[in-house]
Amino acid sequence: xxxxxxxxxxxxxxxxxxxxxxxxxxxxxxxxxxxxxxxxxxxxxxxxxxxxxxxxxxxxxxxxxxxxxxxxxxxxxxxxxxxxxxxxxxxxxxxxxxxxxxxxxxxxxxxxxxxxxxxxxxxxxxxxxxxxxxxxxxxxxxxxxxxxxxxx
Amino acid sequence: xxxxxxxxxxxxxxxxxxxxxxxxxxxxxxxxxxxxxxxxxxxxxxxxxxxxxxxxxxxxxxxxxxxxxxxxxxxxxxxxxxxxxxxxxxxxxxxxxxxxxxxxxxxxxxxxxxxxxxxxxxxxxxxxxxxxxxxxxxxxxxxxxxxxxxxx
Numbered sequence: 001x002x003x004x005x006x007x008x009x010x011x012x013x014x015x016x017x018x019x020x021x022x023x024x025x026x027x028x029x030x031x032x033x034x035x036x037x038x039x040x041x042x043x044x045x046x047x048x049x050x051x052x053x054x055x056x057x058x059x060x061x062x063x064x065x066x067x068x069x070x071x072x073x074x075x076x077x078x079x080x081x082x083x084x085x086x087x088x089x090x091x092x093x094x095x096x097x098x099x100x101x102x103x104x105x106x107x108x109x110x111x112x113x114x115x116x117x118x119x120x121x122x123x124x125x126x127x128x129x130x131x132x133x134x135x136x137x138x139x140x141x142x143x144x145x146x147x148x149x150x151x152x
Numbered sequence: 153x154x155x156x157x158x159x160x161x162x163x164x165x166x167x168x169x170x171x172x173x174x175x176x177x178x179x180x181x182x183x184x185x186x187x188x189x190x191x192x193x194x195x196x197x198x199x200x201x202x203x204x205x206x207x208x209x210x211x212x213x214x215x216x217x218x219x220x221x222x223x224x225x226x227x228x229x230x231x232x233x234x235x236x237x238x239x240x241x242x243x244x245x246x247x248x249x250x251x252x253x254x255x256x257x258x259x260x261x262x263x264x265x266x267x268x269x270x271x272x273x274x275x276x277x278x279x280x281x282x283x284x285x286x287x288x289x290x291x292x293x294x295x296x297x298x299x300x301x302x303x304x
Contacts (some may be wrong), residue, residue, distance in 0.1 A: 011242075036251075
């Protein structure tokens with residue numbers, strides 16, 4: 001099982017905005033540098049976060065992106081659940097057609113139970129807290145300059 | 153979160169070989185038709201399953217693929233664990249470089265706990281059993297002819 005690259009990016013953008021380094025507001029460019037990810041990808045993540053009501057943005061010279069109250073209280077589980085728009089864990093139904101095993105398949109319900117167990121484990125984990133993991137010093141998010149990470 | 157398409161295919165090939173329709177042995181071609189997936193993809197899944205000791209194959213005119221004893225006893229959890237070759241759930245470390253949040257990130261360990269909860273939920277689920285889901289009739293796997301499903 002995997003976390004989608006987009007979901008991973010959304011979580012990292014939220015972690016960054018929840019870090020002391022964010023100082024309330026950041027530009028998309030600064031976020032892109034912070035998470036060392038191309039601007040366009042980060043821009044899509046920001047659109048997604050705005051749609052979920054977790055951030056708000058201000059236009060103009062002093063513009064930027066900042067967390068809403070909901071964004072400050074967000075949990076990893078709630079964010080991943082909100083991004084998961086599919087009924088089934090595997091591709092049982094797709095535009096190409098339904099899986100041939102579908103009529104008598106018990107795998108889907110087993111995987112749904114397992115997915116729920118995965119999310120439940122993360123429902124209590126605050127985004128604000130995960131930047132302060134076991135290896136953290138007093139400055140919780142140590143962001144290396146983007147230059148130290150080759151562009152993806 | 154997602155199940156990778158390859159893992160999904162491996163599970164479906166195992167479900168098919170565990171079904172009464174398999175009658176002990178099947179050719180790769182028959183499996184590909186059964187799961188309505190291109191031959192090349194199925195061939196890779198079979199290589200993976202052989203490597204895991206879950207199936208064995210016999211060459212020649214009467215050749216084909218059949219389950220080993222281990223393949224008959226396999227659980228969904230054990231198969232997905234065996235296919236999961238990464239330490240981290242997201243892409244923390246990649247050939248392109250480490251994630252910049254890595255030094256003080258608590259997300260990885262939270263996601264590892266959640267992944268473990270996901271697998272534990274599936275450790276007791278026999279592949280042999282999931283073809284006999286709640287919607288199953290007496291013939292547990294009702295495989296529609298591949299022609300009914302547009303080729304992917």
